Amino acid sequence: xxxxxxxxxxxxxxxxxxxxxxxxxxxxxxxxxxxxxxxxxxxxxxxxxxxxxxxxxxxxxxxxxxxxxxxxxxxxxxxxxxxxxxxxxxxxxxxxxxxxxxxxxxxxxxxxxxxx
Amino acid sequence: xxxxxxxxxxxxxxxxxxxxxxxxxxxxxxxxxxxxxxxxxxxxxxxxxxxxxxxxxxxxxxxxxxxxxxxxxxxxxxxxxxxxxxxxxxxxxxxxxxxxxxxxxxxxxxxxxxxx
DNA sequence: TCTTGACTTAGAGTTAACTTTAACTGTTAG
DNA sequence: CTAACAGTTAAAGTTAACTCTAAGTCAAGA
Numbered sequence: 001x002x003x004x005x006x007x008x009x010x011x012x013x014x015x016x017x018x019x020x021x022x023x024x025x026x027x028x029x030x031x032x033x034x035x036x037x038x039x040x041x042x043x044x045x046x047x048x049x050x051x052x053x054x055x056x057x058x059x060x061x062x063x064x065x066x067x068x069x070x071x072x073x074x075x076x077x078x079x080x081x082x083x084x085x086x087x088x089x090x091x092x093x094x095x096x097x098x099x100x101x102x103x104x105x106x107x108x109x110x111x112x113x114x115x116x
Numbered sequence: 117x118x119x120x121x122x123x124x125x126x127x128x129x130x131x132x133x134x135x136x137x138x139x140x141x142x143x144x145x146x147x148x149x150x151x152x153x154x155x156x157x158x159x160x161x162x163x164x165x166x167x168x169x170x171x172x173x174x175x176x177x178x179x180x181x182x183x184x185x186x187x188x189x190x191x192x193x194x195x196x197x198x199x200x201x202x203x204x205x206x207x208x209x210x211x212x213x214x215x216x217x218x219x220x221x222x223x224x225x226x227x228x229x230x231x232x
Numbered sequence: 233t234c235t236t237g238a239c240t241t242a243g244a245g246t247t248a249a250c251t252t253t254a255a256c257t258g259t260t261a262g
Numbered sequence: 263c264t265a266a267c268a269g270t271t272a273a274a275g276t277t278a279a280c281t282c283t284a285a286g287t288c289a290a291g292a
Contacts, residue, residue: 138280
């Protein structure tokens with residue numbers, strides 16, 4: 001149940017403080033609190049959420065879609081189905097992407113072997 | 117040894133004519149010729165080159181780097197080593213990327229199975 | 233001959249995702 | 263007490279990669 005300043009959180013999740021503020025402004029991090037001086041306090045939950053955001057982003061989901069997912073998440077059980085549908089669709093996208101990457105890998109390897 | 121108008125080429129490689137002109141302006145397609153009326157004629161070679169550009173781009177290489185690669189390619193045998201070094205480095209990047217995608221896939225699948 | 237349609241160019245506009253700036257505030261070490 | 267520091271905000275700036283607009287050219291069909 002530890003707390004992180006923006007600097008610490010930034011280090012922890014390997015994103016700049018600018019990016020963390022930006023994600024918050026875009027509504028991706030609705031639960032970040034502030035201390036009495038108005039400074040952000042990141043909880044473990046926030047860091048986990050950022051981790052999952054990075055996962056979705058790393059697999060090509062746009063911030064806009066990630067926010068959509070997050071918004072459904074905020075609505076709890078009621079939106080569980082919709083939310084999971086999004087994830088399952090995304091799962092297919094990742095599987096497709098891995099296939100494409102493997103194909104591209106072969107093309108690059110072929111080019112390397114070509115020796116021309 | 118067929119020739120393609122920009123419309124046909126565009127259809128063939130699944131990029132808009134705008135994008136094809138843009139790639140050319142950026143120096144990625146130095147061999148596209150023009151007919152007597154000034155209209156672009158795409159050769160099979162050009163289409164193959166576009167195909168490889170799409171492959172590199174699809175695996176996260178920036179147009180700037182793709183141009184660097186293309187420039188080395190234009191210099192022929194003299195730059196073979198440098199050029200292949202680029203590809204081998206990129207090959208590693210793709211392998212790494214596939215690993216990361218697989219990790220992210222597992223995270224998404226775990227979230228799906230979580231049913232919360 | 234006239235018009236339609238596919239092309240041409242230079243340059244402006246768009247979008248996503250940051251990234252920085254400017255002006256300011258509250259905390260802390262000397 | 264004060265200077266340095268780490269944070270705050272709103273808003274402007276940046277970058278990559280397109281995407282579109284405007285004004286014009288050229289060839290082919292009615």
